[in-house]
Amino acid sequence: MPFDAPFTEVHAPALFGNPEGGASGVKIRYAREEEIFGEGEPAEYVYQVLSGAVRTYRILRDGRRQIDEFHFAGGYFGMEVGSAHRTTAEAIGNSTVLVARRATFTDMADQRGDVARQLLKLTMEGSQRRQDHVVLLGRKSASERVVSLLLDLAERSGSPSVLDVPMSRQDMADYLGLTIETVSRTLTQLQTDGMISIPTTRRIVLRNRAALADMIE
Amino acid sequence: MPFDAPFTEVHAPALFGNPEGGASGVKIRYAREEEIFGEGEPAEYVYQVLSGAVRTYRILRDGRRQIDEFHFAGGYFGMEVGSAHRTTAEAIGNSTVLVARRATFTDMADQRGDVARQLLKLTMEGSQRRQDHVVLLGRKSASERVVSLLLDLAERSGSPSVLDVPMSRQDMADYLGLTIETVSRTLTQLQTDGMISIPTTRRIVLRNRAALADMIE
DNA sequence: CGTTAGTTTGACCTAATTCAAATACTGTGG
DNA sequence: CCACAGTATTTGAATTAGGTCAAACTAACG
Known part of the structure; x- marks a missing residue:
């Protein structure tokens, strides 16, 4: 320990x-x-x-x-x-x-x-x-779930653009009702689309808040 | 009205x-x-x-x-x-x-x-x-969801074997995070398996409570 | 009874999972 | 401080549970 x-x-x-x-x-x-x-x-x-x-x-x-x-x-x-x-x-x-x-x-x-x-x-x-x-x-797609979590984490820590993600991908998956692979792929795709960047595994930068917010209603 | x-x-x-x-x-x-x-x-x-x-x-x-x-x-x-x-x-x-x-x-x-x-x-x-x-x-399959709902409805109305289901299939689907077709197919399958019977749409008989309970932990 | 809405069934499709492997981290001890 | 070992993450390929679209059937109601 x-x-x-x-x-x-x-x-x-x-x-x-x-x-x-x-x-x-x-x-x-x-x-x-x-x-x-x-x-x-x-x-x-x-x-x-x-x-x-x-x-x-x-x-x-x-x-x-x-x-x-x-x-x-x-x-x-x-x-x-x-x-x-x-x-x-x-x-x-x-x-x-x-x-x-x-x-x-x-x-x-x-x-x-x-x-x-x-x-x-x-x-x-x-x-x-x-x-x-x-x-x-019950009703959101994988990408909507992941984005919801990211924005929720941001909001709960004072809405910074640079998010410190304390939990593992497995934790995210088990919260979102997805598999770890789907979470990973979704994050990669969001990065490819320019919505976020992932400098390190436990750090995620929200690059386009408006577009992200738009994804989840 | x-x-x-x-x-x-x-x-x-x-x-x-x-x-x-x-x-x-x-x-x-x-x-x-x-x-x-x-x-x-x-x-x-x-x-x-x-x-x-x-x-x-x-x-x-x-x-x-x-x-x-x-x-x-x-x-x-x-x-x-x-x-x-x-x-x-x-x-x-x-x-x-x-x-x-x-x-x-x-x-x-x-x-x-x-x-x-x-x-x-x-x-x-x-x-x-x-x-x-x-x-x-987050974590249950379609059949587990449907069975959970049936047992929950039974329990909430004093655990009779003959359930009066007040809501439509669409309501069940929208509660369970499924489509109406999946709910319908799942109920049909449960009937085929002898777990339940469906005398009328809004009435479901629980034929094998133990087996049903076993399906959902 | 006829009409309309609700339900079931069928065929096909797709989003997400599963299985598998490669890659990248992280923490630890030397 | 670096190398190594173990763990976490990412990526790829194949599969599948459940969804979508469409049509047939059934039940409820005026």
Whole structure:
């Protein structure tokens, strides 16, 4: 492991960025590819990404994987209705994550209207993201899917033209409901068409935002 | 229209089944295929199905449609983070729907912890449904998708063996990310294999639940 | 009953997958 | 800092699941 084993800090920022009185948590580091929780495990904690990136996914019997969501700094994940996690969560690169007991957190939501409202808002935003994901998977072509992801990644990191892509091509494929080969070919084609350039595997430059946006409605 | 125009009743059950003090609403009837709200319209009300069935969907520029969810008696829909609806909602068959002002409803959630908790729970359940939908669309084959829908419909109506399917083949296709022809061929094949029988178009008998369940993990 | 819309079936096609191989990275230890 | 080993990515060729186009059939409704 090229990264320190998970460690704990006593003082940590409040969960969900509540300035004062938010449910505080414990900061934990995860190494690249390290599991944060597994599908089926008790959902005792909720999580917020402080730095790095996290993927949550489900696996079918025969190994097919579907990534449910990519979580970046500020994103929260791991909250469930029932008592068990419905996905597996893993750090994509070395990441720091804020962890709080779910019970502490829901107690706080029960007591404070603003926390409850914020929790509901975050949950609804996650639900809307999944709604977009459903449209993408149900009705978009391979190139539309790839472009949607690129523009989404750009938007989520402040809309720079030079994108740092933290995840592998396999991760992209498993998020987009495609194969790694199709993702690769599509990116190559977009480069050939002058829409993007790919200086390195994990870096993609958006060369023609308007045309890209036009591809996905 | 074979159905009465929407009408209003003064006295209506409480929204979300809260026994006393729940945000009460107004009961409205919608005829088959009638629109309840359109994508982009102000999201001023929230809705709960009392009888019948409702579909919510998005449409892409070129007309591709993705059904986000089917809502049956007890299901709620139309709640948004922002000020506008992100989907269009239509009655599938003649349906009655309970309608409440969103503001009234969120005010109540602010004042009463139990209402806030219930709202969060319902929102999270909807989000989990979409998560399953994402896995279905991203990684399942046509027959797995169709079988998943059949078993889901059965489960949601108390797991009878004889299913009353309220929606058209086109609706099924647009929910499953398939074409109407593929849905039809898949159903025919399932019948040929003895897994189901299709006495009428809108009625499907599950003949071998164990084998069907086995097809979808 | 007749008309119209919804569904099924058939033949053919294509976007994306699969299988296979070449190429390019990345991290690690010397 | 460089070379090597292992992994990730790209590219190519062949295949296929599901889509498209078209026509026949069926059911619902006035």
